[in-house]
Amino acid sequence: MEKICDHLKAKGLKQTRHRLTILSLLKNAEYPLSADEIYLQLKNESINLSTVYRNLELLGEKDLVLKLNLSGDSRTVYEYNSPVHRHYLVCLGCKKILPIEHCPLSGYEERLADETGYAIVGHKLDVYGYCPACRKNEKKPGF
Numbered sequence: 001m002e003k004i005c006d007h008l009k010a011k012g013l014k015q016t017r018h019r020l021t022i023l024s025l026l027k028n029a030e031y032p033l034s035a036d037e038i039y040l041q042l043k044n045e046s047i048n049l050s051t052v053y054r055n056l057e058l059l060g061e062k063d064l065v066l067k068l069n070l071s072g073d074s075r076t077v078y079e080y081n082s083p084v085h086r087h088y089l090v091c092l093g094c095k096k097i098l099p100i101e102h103c104p105l106s107g108y109e110e111r112l113a114d115e116t117g118y119a120i121v122g123h124k125l126d127v128y129g130y131c132p133a134c135r136k137n138e139k140k141p142g143f
């Protein structure tokens with residue numbers, strides 16, 4: 001298994017406890033987390049919010065962490081930059097984020113490359129709607 005501290009070393013970053021903690025938290029997270037959520041989960045680590053932001057910026061500059069603005073979610077969220085990319089389903093009501101297991105566009109990319117002669121390097125896809133819990137609450141508009 002790849003080690004997180006090796007990632008930091010490879011990018012020339014000092015392996016501080018905070019960096020290791022933030023990176024392993026994001027690596028194990030089911031879905032991208034906001035800086036606030038990361039801060040809340042690390043309450044016991046005596047870290048402050050500005051340190052969280054500073055480290056996220058740094059990890060982002062080194063491409064270890066991806067900064068995302070998902071449609072339907074006004075927050076900036078962060079995800080571990082894994083070689084297997086993921087897509088997410090965002091609830092417009094409660095902002096819950098659900099990972100989508102399989103990329104629906106991998107076959108399409110190949111076909112598009114064949115048709116156009118382009119070398120396709122990536123794509124973005126956000127899906128959004130209302131989760132079952134929010135759908136039960138009929139007072140909310142937009143259903």
Ligand SMILES: [Zn+2]
Pocket residue numbers: 091092093094095096130131132133134
């Ligand atoms: Zn919801």
Ligand SMILES: [Zn+2]
Pocket residue numbers: 085086087103104105106123125
């Ligand atoms: Zn995809």
